[in-house]
Amino acid sequence: MKTIYSGKTKDVFELDNGNYLLKFKDDVTGENGVFDPGANTVGLVMEGAGRAGLNMTTYFFRKLQEQNIPTHFIDSDLSEATMTVIPATVFGNGLEVICRYRAVGSFLRRYGMYAQSEQSLDGFVEVTLKDDERGDPPISEDGLAMLNILSYEEYAQLKRLTKQISDIVKAELAKKGIELYDIKLEFGRHGQTGETMLIDEISGGNMRAYKDGQYIEPLELERLLFAEG
Amino acid sequence: MKTIYSGKTKDVFELDNGNYLLKFKDDVTGENGVFDPGANTVGLVMEGAGRAGLNMTTYFFRKLQEQNIPTHFIDSDLSEATMTVIPATVFGNGLEVICRYRAVGSFLRRYGMYAQSEQSLDGFVEVTLKDDERGDPPISEDGLAMLNILSYEEYAQLKRLTKQISDIVKAELAKKGIELYDIKLEFGRHGQTGETMLIDEISGGNMRAYKDGQYIEPLELERLLFAEG
Numbered sequence: 001m002k003t004i005y006s007g008k009t010k011d012v013f014e015l016d017n018g019n020y021l022l023k024f025k026d027d028v029t030g031e032n033g034v035f036d037p038g039a040n041t042v043g044l045v046m047e048g049a050g051r052a053g054l055n056m057t058t059y060f061f062r063k064l065q066e067q068n069i070p071t072h073f074i075d076s077d078l079s080e081a082t083m084t085v086i087p088a089t090v091f092g093n094g095l096e097v098i099c100r101y102r103a104v105g106s107f108l109r110r111y112g113m114y115a116q117s118e119q120s121l122d123g124f125v126e127v128t129l130k131d132d133e134r135g136d137p138p139i140s141e142d143g144l145a146m147l148n149i150l151s152y153e154e155y156a157q158l159k160r161l162t163k164q165i166s167d168i169v170k171a172e173l174a175k176k177g178i179e180l181y182d183i184k185l186e187f188g189r190h191g192q193t194g195e196t197m198l199i200d201e202i203s204g205g206n207m208r209a210y211k212d213g214q215y216i217e218p219l220e221l222e223r224l225l226f227a228e229g
Numbered sequence: 230m231k232t233i234y235s236g237k238t239k240d241v242f243e244l245d246n247g248n249y250l251l252k253f254k255d256d257v258t259g260e261n262g263v264f265d266p267g268a269n270t271v272g273l274v275m276e277g278a279g280r281a282g283l284n285m286t287t288y289f290f291r292k293l294q295e296q297n298i299p300t301h302f303i304d305s306d307l308s309e310a311t312m313t314v315i316p317a318t319v320f321g322n323g324l325e326v327i328c329r330y331r332a333v334g335s336f337l338r339r340y341g342m343y344a345q346s347e348q349s350l351d352g353f354v355e356v357t358l359k360d361d362e363r364g365d366p367p368i369s370e371d372g373l374a375m376l377n378i379l380s381y382e383e384y385a386q387l388k389r390l391t392k393q394i395s396d397i398v399k400a401e402l403a404k405k406g407i408e409l410y411d412i413k414l415e416f417g418r419h420g421q422t423g424e425t426m427l428i429d430e431i432s433g434g435n436m437r438a439y440k441d442g443q444y445i446e447p448l449e450l451e452r453l454l455f456a457e458g
Contacts, residue, residue, distance in 0.1 A: 093342060110366040113322060113358060114376040124375050129342060137339040140369045146353050147343040 009053075009205065015084070019074060022083040022201075024050035050081040052222040053203030057083065059225075060202040063168060069161065070197035072188070088188030088199050092149035094130035095187070097158060099123055099166035102181040104208060110138070118181075125162050157196045158187055165198060173209055176224055178216065183207040238282075238434060244313070248303060251312040251430075253279035279310040281451040282432030286312065288454075289398060289431040298393060299426035301417065317417030317428045321378035323359035324416070326387060328352055328395035331410040333437060339367070347410075354391050386425045387416055394427060402438055405453055407445065412436040 001013040004020060013021045026049045054076055061073035072085040100107055101123060103115040115121075127144065128136040139147075141155045150158070162185055170180040184207065186200035200206075204218025216224065230242040233249060242250045255278045283305055290302035301314040329336055330352060332344040344350075356373065357365040368376075370384045379387070391414055399409040413436065415429035429435075433447025445453065 110363060111358070111368065111372065111376060112363065113360045114378065121375065124371065126369060126372065129340070131342045134339060134341065138367055138369070139340065140355060140367070142353065143340065143355065146350065147340060149343065 010050075010201075014087075018087065020072075020085050020087050022085060024054050024081045024083070024201075026050045049205075049219060051078055052219050053201060053205055054078060054081055054083060056203045056222050056225060057201040060169060060172070061198075063172065064165060064198065067164075067168070069164060069168075070190070070195055072190075072197055072199045083201075085199070086197075087191035088197060089191065090186070090188045090199070091144075091154070092129070092147070095144075095149070096128045096130060096136065097162045097185045097187060098126050098128065098182060099162050099185070100126070100182040101166075101170065101179075104181050107182070123163050123166060125159050127158075154196055161187065161196065161198065165202075169202060169207070173225065176227070177211060178221070178224060179210045181208040181210055239279075239430075243316075247316065249301075249314050249316050251314060253283050253310045253312070253430075255279045278434075278448060280307055281448055282430060282434055283307060283310055283312060285432045285451050285454060286430040289401070290427075292397060292401065293394060293427065296393075296397070298390065298397075299419070299424055301419075301426055301428045312430075314428070315426075316420035317426060318420065319415070319417045319428070320373075320383070321358070321376070324373075324378070325357045325359060325365065326391045326414045326416060327355050327357065327411060328391050328414070329355070329411040330395075330399065330408075333410050336411070352392050352395060354388050356387075383425055390416065390425065390427065394431075398431060398436070402454065405456070406440060407450070407453060408439045410437040410439055 001015060001021065003011065004014050005012040009025055009027055011023045011025070013023065015021050026047060055078060058073075058076045058078070061071050064071050065073065072088050074084040074086060076083040100121040103111070103117060103119045103121055107121070107124075107126075108115060108117055126138055128138050130136060139149075141152065144150050144155060145152050165185060166180070166183050169183055173180050183202075185198060185202070187196055188199040189195065190197055204221040209216045209221050211224065230244060230250065232240060233243050234241040238254055238256055240252045240254070242252065244250050255276060284307060287302075287305040287307070290300050293300050294302065301317050303313040303315060305312040329350040332340070332346060332348045332350055336350070336353075336355075337344060337346055355367055357367050359365060368378075370381065373379050373384060374381050394414060395409070395412050398412055402409050412431075414427060414431070416425055417428040418424065419426055433450040438445045438450050440453065
């Protein structure tokens with residue numbers, strides 16, 4: 001298998017049939033041992049984090065497939081902590097698409113003049129560039145189009161899919177009494193058709209979730225989500 | 230006269246008839262004695278900068294009036310370095326609307342992964358919040374609407390006016406062999422009608438202009454613009 005990419009929380013390999021294999025690690029993003037989904041550094045290792053994340057990702061990607069939402073998901077193997085996916089190319093050097101239901105994190109750091117901490121944001125969608133060196137700057141629809149990162153049509157689709165997907169995740173968490181504050185998604189173009197589809201993963205490391213006003217760590221979120229009863 | 234506002238480069242007073250009087254200072258924004266239109270600090274004092282800026286502002290606001298572009302301009306008095314304007318309320322606590330023809334400054338600092346220094350940007354419009362403490366963060370159309378800073382209709386008008394006005398300034402400078410790289414405008418709502426109109430000023434301190442590849446300081450720009458022949 002050819003290594004395509006080695007990332008902070010997973011490695012990507014190319015399979016003989018052309019599909020990609022994602023191998024998840026137990027590293028999670030954060031700083032100084034504290035988990036932070038928005039951080040650019042791997043701050044700590046959580047035993048079983050890779051499998052737990054994959055379990056959640058598999059659960060949500062199957063939910064999305066049922067609703068005909070395009071994703072790169074083909075199959076997963078929990079025991080190996082691997083996921084098989086359709087090859088995709090990212091927009092530019094990669095975008096993060098964030099859907100926000102409450103004002104926390106970088107939203108509050110930027111727009112604190114106008115927003116109260118934890119105020120409702122009604123599924124606000126924003127896009128940031130994946131660029132560690134420049135602090136993942138936010139970018140507008142016009143900026144994305146002008147820099148040829150994506151077209152206006154692709155932006156509209158990206159935004160529509162982000163709302164749809166995030167609302168599904170939010171509703172699933174709500175069934176367990178958990179509230180989704182924000183979620184970070186990644187999209188790409190289908191390697192063959194060019195269609196915009198959800199890539200990467202949907203795990204605790206990609207979102208901020210709260211229960212009874214308390215923030216829930218990724219591993220605990222996974223445990224709560226799949227707890228019986 | 231009642232003082233309404235005391236700013237970095239001007240003070241604002243209320244006249245008896247309800248209009249506002251702007252009194253320009255010789256301070257210009259920058260850091261460590263170097264002019265920077267994007268800076269939040271007053272870095273230096275340039276003798277005559279207030280009058281020179283007002284002269285340029287008057288020139289451009291009259292040009293805009295001729296083309297029926299709504300501005301707050303009523304009249305100006307160069308000897309007093311004052312300008313009479315229609316009272317306006319700003320959007321939120323104030324926005325900066327930037328029109329970019331070439332990639333320099335904060336655009337390059339944010340989007341340098343995708344843009345070459347000085348590459349053509351074709352009149353790209355972006356909005357930042359006036360918020361010194363948070364480094365004047367950029368904000369999207371959706372963000373502005375969601376935070377009730379302005380409506381989608383007002384944003385569309387803001388963008389349309391920004392392109393129109395910036396293109397006029399660019400064309401005027403071009404007549405003198407000067408190239409406009411970027412310009413920073415401010416808009417507000419007409420105190421009575423609520424109509425979106427250009428407020429503040431259009432002077433060397435609001436733009437980056439180049440001649441023969443060399444950056445031109447605000448005072449020099451004013452001199453070149455009004456030079457005979």
